[in-house]
Amino acid sequence: NVAHGLAWSFYLGYLKLVLPLLEAAVEKYNVQRRGLSAEGALGGPWASRLHILLPLSASVCAHLEDDDPRVCFHDNLPPMEMDRAGVRKRVFKNSVYSIRDANGQAHYCILESATPLLTLHQMSEEGSAGFGVSERRQQVLLFYRTLRGILEASPDCRNHYRLILLDDTNASEPHFLSTEILKH
Amino acid sequence: NVAHGLAWSFYLGYLKLVLPLLEAAVEKYNVQRRGLSAEGALGGPWASRLHILLPLSASVCAHLEDDDPRVCFHDNLPPMEMDRAGVRKRVFKNSVYSIRDANGQAHYCILESATPLLTLHQMSEEGSAGFGVSERRQQVLLFYRTLRGILEASPDCRNHYRLILLDDTNASEPHFLSTEILKH
Numbered sequence: 180n181v182a183h184g185l186a187w188s189f190y191l192g193y194l195k196l197v198l199p200l201l202e203a204a205v206e207k208y209n210v211q212r213r214g215l216s217a218e219g220a221l222g223g224p225w226a227s228r229l230h231i232l233l234p235l236s237a238s239v240c241a242h243l244e245d246d247d248p249r250v251c252f253h254d255n256l257p258p259m260e261m262d263r264a265g266v267r268k269r270v271f272k273n274s275v276y277s278i279r280d281a282n283g284q285a286h287y288c289i290l291e292s293a294t295p296l297l298t299l300h301q302m303s304e305e306g307s308a309g310f311g312v313s314e315r316r317q318q319v320l321l322f323y324r325t326l327r328g329i330l331e332a333s334p335d336c337r338n339h340y341r342l343i344l345l346d347d348t349n350a351s352e353p354h355f356l357s358t359e360i361l362k363h
Numbered sequence: 364n365v366a367h368g369l370a371w372s373f374y375l376g377y378l379k380l381v382l383p384l385l386e387a388a389v390e391k392y393n394v395q396r397r398g399l400s401a402e403g404a405l406g407g408p409w410a411s412r413l414h415i416l417l418p419l420s421a422s423v424c425a426h427l428e429d430d431d432p433r434v435c436f437h438d439n440l441p442p443m444e445m446d447r448a449g450v451r452k453r454v455f456k457n458s459v460y461s462i463r464d465a466n467g468q469a470h471y472c473i474l475e476s477a478t479p480l481l482t483l484h485q486m487s488e489e490g491s492a493g494f495g496v497s498e499r500r501q502q503v504l505l506f507y508r509t510l511r512g513i514l515e516a517s518p519d520c521r522n523h524y525r526l527i528l529l530d531d532t533n534a535s536e537p538h539f540l541s542t543e544i545l546k547h
């Protein structure tokens with residue numbers, strides 16, 4: 180089952196490495212901003228959580244702004260470097276976004292889409308990969324449930340993430356994405 | 364089948380993006396070296412191929428030198444940056460190694476281990492992931508065959524890679540790794 184393996188790969192090859200280092204990266208980021216302005220500082224209970232978007236359609240685009248103009252890239256966190264599988268100083272980077280609510284108030288958080296969903300989407304389009312568009316939604320759900328199970332059992336990752344499952348059959352609503360993120 | 368999905372993910376999420384850009388990165392790297400010395404320049408038919416190590420044991424370590432002191436990290440290629448799934452300027456980096464032959468002659472090439480094999484290895488150790496150590500070798504072979512099939516059919520990747528399957532039951536031989544790489 181493709182989604183099962185991709186969830187494990189996402190955890191073992193990324194979340195397990197990056198989530199424990201997130202608090203330190205957020206601290207460094209906030210210190211660097213003090214010199215400029217308080218805008219964009221990460222505070223509150225959201226501060227050092229990686230918000231991970233999981234659209235049920237597996238439609239992941241490079242720029243979240245294209246889905247909702249209230250979601251706006253702000254800056255990157257200081258990058259993390261690790262030696263992995265022969266690659267020296269492989270870089271891991273996370274992006275901070277501002278999310279505007281209905282009153283125009285900006286909230287800052289660390290946000291990205293679950294990259295393995297891109298693989299699921301492209302595999303379903305590629306004939307030879309073994310599964311089709313009709314099974315895709317099922318595979319996204321399996322990815323979500325497997326990942327949730329792994330993360331809940333992981334002491335390294337606890338309290339450092341938030342999985343946001345998006346039933347994007349409603350995605351035509353102009354501010355669907357920002358509203359969903361703010362609900363969490 | 365885990366290995367099948369990981370091979371597709373390795374292609375769709377990494378090789379398909381990076382291999383077409385390798386020649387340009389090698390050119391930039393060689394130009395940058397001209398200022399310093401000719402040492403480490405990438406030339407010859409190996410020059411812009413990514414050499415990908417696939418150990419059958421799925422034992423992938425961070426530093427290839429630990430396996431064979433004749434394999435030595437030299438420098439990184441100029442990094443590539445891409446906006447992916449909400450992460451701005453995600454960095455993709457490849458490492459150049461010098462490989463000494465039996466006469467002490469140094470040969471330079473772009474080298475790394477297939478990162479998804481790390482996932483396979485760790486999954487087989489983790490009880491809950493669904494497959495065990497005995498199935499691991501089989502899964503590595505399936506990964507290799509699936510990946511080879513995908514890459515041979517891909518116009519973007521042709522001539523930009525070399526898959527090196529390592530039957531590392533012989534890995535106790537001190538210069539097994541360098542010898543295998545140079546055979547290719």
Ligand SMILES: Nc1nc(=O)c2ncn([C@@H]3O[C@@H]4COP(=O)(O)O[C@H]5[C@@H](O)[C@H](n6cnc7c(N)ncnc76)O[C@@H]5COP(=O)(O)O[C@@H]3[C@@H]4O)c2[nH]1
Nearest residue numbers: 188189192193270271272294295372373376377455478479
């Ligand atoms: N050698 C190497 N260098 C890279 O830069 C790289 N980037 C990806 N990959 C491998 O290609 C495949 C597809 O990648 P994808 O991004 O869909 O999944 C990735 C992605 O969802 C997440 N991840 C890993 N590194 C990052 C990163 N830097 N930023 C965001 N997400 C990341 O965790 C998954 C597993 O990563 P790896 O287990 O390192 O191997 C991947 C994977 O097998 C790489 N392999």
